[in-house]
Amino acid sequence: MRQPAPARIGDAAEDVDTPALLIDLDAFERNLDKMAAFAKDAGVRLRPHSKTHKSAHIARLQMERGAVGVCCQKVSEAEALVQSGINDVLISNEVVGRHKLNRLSALARHAKVAVCADDADNVIDLNAAAGQVGVTLDVLVEIDVGAGRCGIAPGAPAVDLAKLIDGSRNLRFSGLQAYQGSAQHIRDFAERKMAINAAQVLTKQTIEQLAEAGLDCETIGGAGTGTYEFHIGSKAWNELQCGSYVFMDTDYGKNRMADGSMFTEFENALFVLATVMSKTTDDFCVVDAGHKALGNDQGFPRVLDLDEVAYSHPSDEHGRLDLSETKQALKLGDKVKLIPGHCDPTVNLYDWYVGVRNGRVEALWQVTARGALT
Amino acid sequence: MRQPAPARIGDAAEDVDTPALLIDLDAFERNLDKMAAFAKDAGVRLRPHSKTHKSAHIARLQMERGAVGVCCQKVSEAEALVQSGINDVLISNEVVGRHKLNRLSALARHAKVAVCADDADNVIDLNAAAGQVGVTLDVLVEIDVGAGRCGIAPGAPAVDLAKLIDGSRNLRFSGLQAYQGSAQHIRDFAERKMAINAAQVLTKQTIEQLAEAGLDCETIGGAGTGTYEFHIGSKAWNELQCGSYVFMDTDYGKNRMADGSMFTEFENALFVLATVMSKTTDDFCVVDAGHKALGNDQGFPRVLDLDEVAYSHPSDEHGRLDLSETKQALKLGDKVKLIPGHCDPTVNLYDWYVGVRNGRVEALWQVTARGALT
Structure with missing residues (x-):
């Protein structure tokens, strides 16, 4: 059961029930516009990551501004977005297991769907599943460009995998997934850039070796909100996959720009509205937002306009x-x-x-793929 | 939109799509039975906390075994459970704000509903909201017995608040909420017990002062899975509010018993089934369960039957x-x-x-109050 909305259109912003997920629409739209303009000016495609917002409506706003489609991380995210009208999704992740492969292939009859692979057996399974449904799946080879998570080694192993894909009847080799996830939150500008430069060397070498093998990369995907500007002009990447730029958070806010100042390229547009629900002392109060209302894995939230008030001691429903x-x-x-x-x-x-906007509730948007785990 | 179920009844357990929340039904039922028997033998009421399971079905299983009702932490949790047939809920928490007070009062027309308070202004608001709907709300005074979160000071301040409730036309003073949350995960047995002994002194003093003021405590609620046995025979608490005992987790597993051994009073009955989705090296593999599939705030998961394999480096969708x-x-x-x-x-x-059970999917139960935040 979806929970009832915590507000009604037209309500005063301070009348929203809590905890609630607020979007500052002005800041949010400026973020959308800025990244869209950046990609356009740089001559690269933008395929924002929907794992951040999980919203078909926000995906549409991104595509209206020029994005070619979106990335998803899970088949179930892609299913939810396709069902809500998004017609071009890249699952920037490996898809493993019979049920997921069946679902992926079925979905490819209803939208343009691409997926990543880093394993030969998985490619064989992808081909079989696509064949059963009678579709051709676009497959990108994911290479590990420094993050140490998913991805086959760049160079010869990646080329071999690409050849396997290219020779599979129901698959089409469509390029490389070259995302350096661990670089996104390197605080120092120069170090962050260096990590992307290293990824770039590996990516370009692989592209060249693929070309020698007669394989062309339609897409070379990568980049996040922490590194998007370093991926430009490299002649490696041609598709940016940033996600968090739409909202920002305190973790990205701790990155540093070239001059050492805080990362302010994008504005904080997402807030959890919370209520002081207990105050039995002058020293602290308790708000109604804890672990079930906040992703605290990268640090606790900041209180807007009250920098001197620190959030701490979260439990499930309290902070x-x-x-x-x-x-x-x-x-x-x-x-x-x-x-x-x-x-x-x-x-x-x-x-x-x-x-x-302007102190009033203007929109209630569903988090379309909330809880889409599989 | 609720996500589709990741399995069908009768499927082999290993065929469940991932990540998925598995209950080992045998272990789970033993946990239910054990706590029910403990409370019965000890002559105290059991009102398990539904913030753990958020399931109307599991609440029913607890009540079939003798529980008098359940605790909730949020009005929206209570709404979801009442709507699914649970007729006795205590919101073991403060409820603040116009919308929530309206909802709380409305709900009290449809089920037995009680709530906690730690503030005089809040009591006035509770009385007004109940009056508007024409209900009488049961109110417990929450006292801070050492956790340093919500709760008014024990003794005179608590008595004053109880008097205010007792004198409110639409409220009924029904006892004390005396939960020592911060004691639950004190690892050492003696220290954990000592924290509850301290809470007991404060609780009993308050009960006595209330009696002197002519106020009787129908309910003295408290206790969690880490301390339930210490609340017995104290003549302080008469209602246990344990929640996690139904499932257990690695955090409770780190508590120590009296002889220094690990806390094994209840069995691990809850598991996140995950799939190895990438393995590009012999040194590690990647599973499809990260921060969006696991509550990692009290430490990372353990891998069942593979103690030598450590889970680490969670990102949003990977571990x-x-x-x-x-x-x-x-x-x-x-x-x-x-x-x-x-x-x-x-x-x-x-x-x-x-x-x-026995390697087969036997039940698909909705997480009734999933995402019930307000």
Whole structure:
């Protein structure tokens, strides 16, 4: 059962029930516009990652601004978005197991669907599943360009896998997935750039070896919000897969720009509205947002406009706000906007976005692929 | 939209799509039976906390075994459970804000509903909201017995608040909420017991002062899975609110019993089934369960029956299994059962429980109050 929406269109923003996921629509739209313009100016395609927002509506807003489609991380995310009208999805991830391969192949009859692979046996399984449904699947070879997670070794192993795909009756080799996930949150600008330069060398070498083998890469995908600008002009990547830029979070906010200042390329557009639900001392109060309302895996949220108030001690349904620096700041029933530590797992906890502009609720959007795990 | 179930009744357990939330039904039923028998033998009521399982069906199984009702942490949890047939809920938490008070009062027309309070203004608001709907709300005074979260100070402040409730036309003072949350995971047995002894002193003093003021406590609620046995025979608590005992998790597993051995009073009955989705080296493999599939806030999961394989490096949709101690243990497509670090926030990520017995899927139960945040 989807939860009821915590607000109605036209409500005052402060009247939204809590905890709720608020979008500052002005900031959000500026973020969308900025990344769209960046990709256009740079002459690369933009295929934003929907694992951040899990929303068919936001995917549409991105595609209206020029995105060629979206990335998903799970077959179930792709199913949810396709069912809601998104017609071009890349599963930027491996898909393993009979049920998932059946679902992936079936979905490819209803939308343009591509997937990644890093294993020969998996390619054989992909080919068989596609053949059973009578579709041709686009397959990218994922190479490990430094993240140490998924991805086959660049160079000869990747070329061999690409050849296997290319020789599979029901598959089409369509390029490389070359995402350096572990570089996204390297705080120092130069170090972050260096990690992408290293990834670029590996990616370009692989592209060249593929060309020698007669295999052309239609797509070379990669890049995240922390590194998008380093992927330009490299002649390696031609498709950016950034996701978090739509919302930002405190973790990305800790990255540094070239001059050492905080990363402010994109604006905080996502907030968890929370209520002070207990205040029995002057030293702290308790808000109604804990682990079930916030993705705390990359650090705790910041309180918007109350930098001197630290969030701490989250339990499942509670969080503590330290008032020792500002004893009179908050009273029972007050609402605060928390900037999530990590936007992706935070969004996954909610059924609804509450879009706010000029102090009023303007939009209620479903988190289409909330809980899409498989 | 609720996600489709990841299995069908009768499927082989290993054929369940992943990630999925599995219940070992035999172990689960033994856990239910054991706590029910304990409470019965001890002569106290059992009101298990549904914040762990969020399931109307599991609440019914608990009540069939003698539980008087369940605790909830949120009005929306209570709404979901009442709508699914649970007729006695205590919101063991404060409820603050106009919308929530309206919903709480409305719900009290449809089930036996009680709530906690730790603030005089909140009591006034509760009384007004109940009056508007024409109901009488049962209210417990929450006292802080050492956790430092919600709860008014024990003794005189609690008595004053109880008097205010007692004098409110639409409220009924029904006792004390005296939960020592921070004691639940104190690892050492004696220290854990000591924390509850301290809570007991404060609780009994408050009960006595209330009696002097002519106020009787119908309910004195508290206790969790880590401390339930210490609440017995104290003549303080008469209602146990344990939740995690139904499933257990690795965090509770780290508690120590009286003889220093690991806490094994209850069995691990909850698992996240995950698939090896990438294996490009002998040293590690990647499973399809990360932060969106596991509550990692109290530590990472353990791999059932593979103690030498450590889970690490979770990202949103991935986790790494270290194979350095056992290089041949796992191959692509293999499934593993992960014992969650923390059961409550893990359950909240899923729409379905998959109940398994004798290697077959026997039950598909909805996580009724999944995402019930408000």
